[in-house]
Amino acid sequence: MAYERSLYQMVENEYEELRRHNQEDLEARRRAVYIAVPKIEVIDKEIQSAGLSIVSLAVANPLDMQAKITALRDRQKMLQIRRKALLLENGFAEDELSLRYMCEHCQDTGVRGDKSCECYKRRLVMKAFEKSNLSQQLRSQSFKTFDWSLYSQECDPRYGISPFAAMQNIVEISKNFINDFERTDKNLLFWGESGLGKTFLSTCIAKELIKKGYSVIYETTYQIVSLLEDYKFKRSPDLSELKMQTERLYESDLLILDDLGAEFSTAYTNAALFDILNSRLITNKKTIINTNLSMQELSDRYSERVISRIMGSYQALQFIGEDLRIKTSVNHFQQK
Secondary structure, eight states: OOOOHHHHHHHHHHHHHHHHHHHHHHHHHHHHHHHHOHHHHHHHHHHHHHHHHHHHHHHHOOTTHHHHHHHHHHHHHHHHHHHHHHHHHTTOOTTTTSOOOSOTTTTTSSEETTEEOHHHHHHHHHHHHHHTTOHHHHHHOSGGGOOGGGSOOSOBTTTTBOHHHHHHHHHHHHHHHHHTTTTOOOEEEEESSTTSSHHHHHHHHHHHHHHTTOOEEEEEHHHHHHHHHHHHTTOSSOHHHHHHHHHHHHHSSEEEEEEETSSOOOHHHHHHHHHHHHHHHHTTOEEEEEESSOHHHHHHHSOHHHHHHHHHHEEEEEOOSSOHHHHHHHHHHHHO
C-alpha cells in the first residue's frame, strides 16, 4: 500500500532543502578556512586546475595522455595531503572542506542503491503520523507499551468476564482488523465509560496501519461536525484548504471518529454523521468510532439512519473496568 502522493512530495522537498543547507554549510566553512589559512585557498585552486587539466587531456587524447594524467593525479594527491595537514595544524577538522550529511548511507538523497534509504522511510512514516493528527500520541502509544497490569483479572459479575480477559479479546480483534484491513468489510465501535483505553487502542491500530502505508485521520466528532459545517456554510477565508480537509474525512483509508456523543446534537449533526458514515461504507473506507455512550444512549441520541449504519456495519466492542487514568494517577502517587 502506497502513501498519499502529497506525503512523498513533502519528503522529497525536505531532502532538497537538506541538500541546499548542506551546500550552504560547506560554503560558510570554506570561507572561514580561507580567511584563517589563505594557503589552503591557493592549494584548492591548484587541485581544481589539475582536475581541469585531466579532463582536457582526456578529450584531446594525446599519445602520452596516460603518463600526463598519472602525473597530474599524483600532484592532486600531494596537494590534498598538504591541505589536510594545514587544516589539522590550524585547529580545523580534516573534513572541514567536505560536504557533511545527516545520513551518510544515502548522502541525503533518500536513495541507497536501487531502494529507498531507511532514513527516507522514517521521514515518510513521520509525515504520515503528523497528517493523522496523532503525531504526539503515536510517539509513545503502541501495542508494545500497552500496560496489561492496569486491567483487573477478577471476574466482573455484571459481564461474566474480567476486564483483563475482555481487553485481551478486544486487542486480538484489533490486531485481526489490522491484518485483514484490505479484506474485511467490518468497522469497529469501541464503547464504554471514559478512561478505559478506547483512544489508546485506536492509536495503536492507527500506528500499525500508518507504518503499512495507509492514510489515517483522527478527529473528535465535535471537530468533524464543526469542519463540515464550516465547509457547508463557507466559514473560512481559505475555502480550498477547508475543502481539502473535508475531502480527507471521506477519502482516508481509516477515519478514527473519537468521542461520539460529546458534540451538540442537532438535526444537522445527525445528517452530517449519516453522510460521512454512509459515504465511507459505500467506498469501503474503514472507520473506528469511540464513544462513552451505551448502545441504548446511542439509539436515543441519533437518528434511525445513523444507528442502522452503525449497528449493521460495525463490530461493537465494550470496554469494562476502572478508569485507567485515575488508576494510573493513584499508582504514581503511591510510588512516591
